[in-house]
Amino acid sequence: MSETVFIGMDLGTSRTSITTSTGVRTTVWSYVGYALDHVSRKHLGGRDKVFGQEAVENRMAVNLIRPLDKGVIQDDDDCRRAVKDLLEHIIAQADIPSGSTIYGVIGAPAEASVDSKAHILSAASEFMDSIIVCSEPFAVAYGLDFLSDTLVVDIGAGTVDLCRVHGTMPKPEDQRTHHYAGDAIDHRISELLTENHPEAQFSSNMVREIKENYACVGTHMDPVITSFPVEGKPTEFDITAEVSEACSGIVNPTVEALQDLIATYDPEFQQKMRNHVLLGGGGSQITGLSRAFEEALSEYGGGKVRTVEEPQYAGSNGALKIALDMPEEFWKEFIEQQSEKA
Amino acid sequence: MSSEPDQTSQSSSRHPGSWSIVIEVDAGILRIPVARIDDREVLLDTPVRLKIGDRFELIVERPDGHADLVHAEVVQRSKAGLLMRWKPSHPREITALERLFSKGTSVDGQPDIETALRSRSRLVRTSAIAAQRDSVRVLNLSAIKSLIQDAVEDTLRESGQLLEETELKEIIEESEKGFRDRLAQFEDEKADLQSRIEGLSSRLERAQDLLDRERNREVDRDRFALSETALGELEHTFEQIIDEAISSEEVKPAFESELRSVMERCLDSERDRVHALEENARSTNIDLLERKIQRLARSLDDARVDRDQAMETVRRTESRDQLSPSPNAYQPIKPSSDDGQDTSRRRALLLDLVQENRELRKKIDTENPQLKITEKGSAC
Numbered sequence: 001m002s003e004t005v006f007i008g009m010d011l012g013t014s015r016t017s018i019t020t021s022t023g024v025r026t027t028v029w030s031y032v033g034y035a036l037d038h039v040s041r042k043h044l045g046g047r048d049k050v051f052g053q054e055a056v057e058n059r060m061a062v063n064l065i066r067p068l069d070k071g072v073i074q075d076d077d078d079c080r081r082a083v084k085d086l087l088e089h090i091i092a093q094a095d096i097p098s099g100s101t102i103y104g105v106i107g108a109p110a111e112a113s114v115d116s117k118a119h120i121l122s123a124a125s126e127f128m129d130s131i132i133v134c135s136e137p138f139a140v141a142y143g144l145d146f147l148s149d150t151l152v153v154d155i156g157a158g159t160v161d162l163c164r165v166h167g168t169m170p171k172p173e174d175q176r177t178h179h180y181a182g183d184a185i186d187h188r189i190s191e192l193l194t195e196n197h198p199e200a201q202f203s204s205n206m207v208r209e210i211k212e213n214y215a216c217v218g219t220h221m222d223p224v225i226t227s228f229p230v231e232g233k234p235t236e237f238d239i240t241a242e243v244s245e246a247c248s249g250i251v252n253p254t255v256e257a258l259q260d261l262i263a264t265y266d267p268e269f270q271q272k273m274r275n276h277v278l279l280g281g282g283g284s285q286i287t288g289l290s291r292a293f294e295e296a297l298s299e300y301g302g303g304k305v306r307t308v309e310e311p312q313y314a315g316s317n318g319a320l321k322i323a324l325d326m327p328e329e330f331w332k333e334f335i336e337q338q339s340e341k342a
Numbered sequence: 343m344s345s346e347p348d349q350t351s352q353s354s355s356r357h358p359g360s361w362s363i364v365i366e367v368d369a370g371i372l373r374i375p376v377a378r379i380d381d382r383e384v385l386l387d388t389p390v391r392l393k394i395g396d397r398f399e400l401i402v403e404r405p406d407g408h409a410d411l412v413h414a415e416v417v418q419r420s421k422a423g424l425l426m427r428w429k430p431s432h433p434r435e436i437t438a439l440e441r442l443f444s445k446g447t448s449v450d451g452q453p454d455i456e457t458a459l460r461s462r463s464r465l466v467r468t469s470a471i472a473a474q475r476d477s478v479r480v481l482n483l484s485a486i487k488s489l490i491q492d493a494v495e496d497t498l499r500e501s502g503q504l505l506e507e508t509e510l511k512e513i514i515e516e517s518e519k520g521f522r523d524r525l526a527q528f529e530d531e532k533a534d535l536q537s538r539i540e541g542l543s544s545r546l547e548r549a550q551d552l553l554d555r556e557r558n559r560e561v562d563r564d565r566f567a568l569s570e571t572a573l574g575e576l577e578h579t580f581e582q583i584i585d586e587a588i589s590s591e592e593v594k595p596a597f598e599s600e601l602r603s604v605m606e607r608c609l610d611s612e613r614d615r616v617h618a619l620e621e622n623a624r625s626t627n628i629d630l631l632e633r634k635i636q637r638l639a640r641s642l643d644d645a646r647v648d649r650d651q652a653m654e655t656v657r658r659t660e661s662r663d664q665l666s667p668s669p670n671a672y673q674p675i676k677p678s679s680d681d682g683q684d685t686s687r688r689r690a691l692l693l694d695l696v697q698e699n700r701e702l703r704k705k706i707d708t709e710n711p712q713l714k715i716t717e718k719g720s721a722c
Contacts, residue, residue, distance in 0.1 A: 008675070015433070022484065023674040027433065053434065097482050118706040132699050143675070147687055167687055169694035213431050218650070282433075291653065312433055317675050322695070324677035325688060330696045337703065 005096050007104040007128070008320025010136065010313075011083075011120060013068040014157030014182060014282060016090055017316040021324060024094045027312050028052035032082040032089075033062030051089045056205060070158035070179055071109030072116040073123070083123045091127050103331045104128040105319040107136035109159050109177060130334040134322060136315050137163030138170050140280045143318025144308065149269050150276040151261060153254060153293075154315070155283025157182035160250065162257045164265060164273070173264070176257040180250050182283050185211055188246035189239075193228075197237055200228035210243065217247050218288035247286055255296040262300070274303035280314045364401035367392065377423050381443040384414065386424040392416045397429055402442055410438035459486060528652055535649040542645055546638040553631040556624060576608055 006021040017027040033055030035041040035048050040061040044050055055064055067073055067082035096102060106124060108117055117133050124131050137152035146152075147167055154161040160181045164174040186207045193200060193207070206228070214224045224240045258277065262270050274297060279290055290305040297303035308314040361376040363386055378385040384402075392398070394416050403409040412435045418425040430436045471478055583601055678688055 019675060021675070027437070097484055114702065114705045114709060117702055118710050121703075121706070132695065133702065134695055134698075142691070145678075145684070147684060147691065167691075169691060169698060209432075212433075288650070291650070320675045321678065322692070324675065326692055326696075330692075333696075334699070334703075 003097055003100045005100045005102050006320060006323040007091070007094065007096075007102060008139070008316045008318065008323055009087075009090070009104060009106045009124075010139070010315030010319065011068070011087075011106055011108070012156050012282075012315075013066075013071055013159070015312060016086060017313055018090050018094050019313060019316040019320040020094045020096065021320065022094070022096065025313055025316065026090065026093045028086070028090055028093065029056060030068055030086060031055040031064060031066050032085050033058055033064045036061065036063055049085060051086065068158065070183075071156060071161070071177075072112055072158075073119040075115075080119060080123065083119070084126060087124055087127055102128040103130050103323055103326070105132045105134055105139070105323040105326070107139045107315045107319050108133050109136055109156070109161050130331040132322070132326065132330075132334070134319065135161075135163060135170055135175065137161050137175070137280070138165060139316075139318035139322060140278065140308065140314045141165040141318070143314060143321045144278065146276065146278060149272045150278060151258060151273055152278045152280060153258065153284075155181060155250070155254075155279065155281040155286075155289075157282065160254055160257075160281075160283065162254070162261055164261050166265070166269075166273075174261070176261060178253045178257055180253050182208075182211070185215070185246050185250065185283075188249055189242055192242035192246060193239060196242060197228070197239070199230045200235070200237055201230065202228050210239070211247075212285075214243055215247050215285070216244065216287040217251060217292040221287075248292070250283065250286070250289070251292050251296055255293060258293070258297070259300050271301065274301065277303055277305040279305060279307045280311050282311060284308065284311045360405055362403045364403065365398050367398075381428070381439055383417070383425060383427045385422060386426065388424055390424060391419065392424060394419065397431075398426070400426070402438075404442060408442070410442050411435065412438050412442075459483060532649060532652040535645055535652055539642065539645045539649060542638055542642045546635065546642060549631060549635045549638055553628065553635060556627050556631060576605075576612075579604060579608055 008019045010017045012030060014030060015027050016030050017025070019025040029052040031052055033050045035044055040058075041048060043061045044058065049055075050058060050062065055062060063078075065078055065082040067079035067086065073079055073083050091102070104124060106120055108120055112120075120133055121131055136156075137154045140154060141147065141150050141152045141163070147165060150165045152161075152163045152165060154163070158181055159177050159179055162176040163170050166174070186204060189207050189211060190202070190204065193202060210224065210226055214222070216222070221240060221244050223238060224243045225236055225238050227234045227236050229235070262273055265273055277293065277297075279293075283289075284307045290307050293305045294303060297305070310317075361379050361384075363374045363376055363384065365372055365374060367390065372388075372390065374386045374388045374390070376384055377387040379402075384400075397413055397415045400412055400414050401409050402412055413429050413431045414426040415429045416424065417427045428435075428439060430439065583604070587597070678684070
């Protein structure tokens with residue numbers, strides 16, 4: 001009988017992470033680059049496609065595709081093909097023994113549409129025997145055993161997903177999504193740089209790298225001194241104010257959504273929920289963010305915000321835990337459905 | 343950045359069986375031996391002088407030859423060497439650190455089973471095997487590892503060396519105690535900083551008050567005091583006038599008025615001088631107070647930054663303590679235990695999730711009948 005391998009996956013706009021029951025976990029930037037011609041294929045060492053950071057680094061030699069936007073698979077053939085290739089690549093990275101039966105749980109944004117989930121299922125069904133799609137913030141909470149009176153804030157690149165977990169599966173009214181997430185911060189930094197330093201030349205990747213290194217919310221921020229070319233000559237700029245302003249923009253919409261979810265919860269447990277706010281996703285690494293949320297929540301009676309350990313794997317770890325806890329009969333039910341459809 | 347590599351460092355070669363670091367400084371690319379290394383920092387055995395606070399991209403080479411790129415910041419220079427702290431500038435560097443310090447290496451720096459097996463395996467062309475055999479039995483790496491693991495566990499069990507539950511519990515308790523101690527230490531630090539901030543704030547307020555009072559204080563135009571010099575001058579002037587009056591043996595009215603005006607001029611000039619002196623003293627006071635306020639404000643800012651850092655550390659320690667009670671952060675994910683209080687709740691949640699997925703598939707069938715959810719392998 002073949003070995004059964006369980007996998008948990010977080011298919012994100014910026015990064016895709018996988019954790020497997022064989023003890024492997026890995027993450028890759030959600031980019032796929034396809035060789036443009038023979039020359040670029042040669043440049044890529046004879047490969048037709050490259051993934052993640054390698055794809056971004058070779059973007060001049062490839063057709064670079066970022067298949068997810070605002071947490072959902074973009075609706076065109078190139079993006080759908082890229083998602084399949086990305087899933088195939090990351091599953092290959094997980095080094096799963098060939099011939100294994102693969103059961104996978106995939107985290108999707110809290111408010112992903114049926115269409116979006118359908119595309120995820122369709123893409124993953126070619127590499128997994130049985131698949132379950134679940135809300136990404138719920139996977140984070142499940143993985144950390146926070147199953148009641150908890151509010152999970154998953155700050156991704158495309159969306160910020162908020163989800164109320166209270167002992168049952170989150171319903172649409174338990175979830176909120178807004179789009180001032182990682183990409184929006186990059187965009188705002190770019191806007192402010194163009195406005196304040198029109199002479200500086202920069203790309204979106206340079207801006208993202210600056211954000212990943214220096215993102216901070218709060219009054220006491222280290223100075224952000226960076227070098228951009230000006231007419232080809234590297235020149236230093238102090239962009240502390242721009243980075244600070246762009247990062248601070250995430251606080252208000254998130255706190256509004258937090259307060260909205262808390263205010264519509266059972267009044268007896270509102271305080272408990274305010275004290276159980278979990279921050280996950282890559283955006284939770286913004287320095288001072290949890291404190292900024294706590295300060296903003298103080299107007300509404302205070303709260304306690306915690307950042308999860310290893311935010312890049314919190315989603316995939318939770319998804320794997322769901323996969324491991326899921327009774328066998330349910331997996332088999334979906335295998336049969338997949339076989340029938342095929 | 344200043345860097346003065348000595349010749350021995352430049353020429354030092356890599357010692358097999360020890361860690362080494364490759365770093366690029368102004369003077370060139372250097373390979374530096376490592377005195378101490380862990381997942382937090384590295385102590386380089388080198389007299390090379392690098393500026394504290396500068397960041398460098400290091401190539402970290404493990405004793406088994408595995409190497410990864412990680413950024414680090416210079417935190418201290420001492421006789422022991424150069425202390426650098428890891429400052430990953432990208433998530434891939436965090437993964438690199440994990441790879442360097444946990445997965446591929448055991449405690450004593452030896453490669454793990456998989457690496458050892460790979461390094462001892464021989465690459466044989468399939469054509470060479472085909473020339474000798476019709477078929478071969480294949481054992482994959484995970485099966486070999488599992489067999490080795492089973493054999494080791496059997497041996498340990500037979501020799502009674504397996505960790506008892508109580509021992510495991512002790513280890514976990516010890517680790518949790520460590521966390522609690524660190525948390526208490528950070529809490530104390532935070533409280534100290536908070537009281538320091540309060541002290542600085544009140545000193546700043548007092549200084550600000552003084553400054554305001556000093557600024558608002560007007561030097562009275564009528565206030566003056568005669569100095570010794572002024573009195574001397576006055577006396578001298580009067581002596582001259584009196585001498586003149588005596589010599590002329592008459593004091594006319596015109597002379598009398600002149601005498602009065604001279605006296606007024608003298609006194610006015612003295613008044614102006616005293617006023618200027620006092621204004622000058624006030625400006626000096628204001629300057630002093632302003633400098634004091636600037637110093638206090640700087641100290642207050644520094645203390646606030648320290649407090650913020652301490653709070654952040656407390657928060658991180660707390661969340662680590664509460665969110666991952668396991669002493670091993672990289673422990674593989676395990677299914678939830680069946681004896682927990684949450685078992686039934688979990689089961690209900692999983693049932694809900696399955697139901698949600700059933701409904702999702704039904705909706706897909708209705709709304710997207712052309713979309714294929716295929717069987718695994720059909721894409722290949």
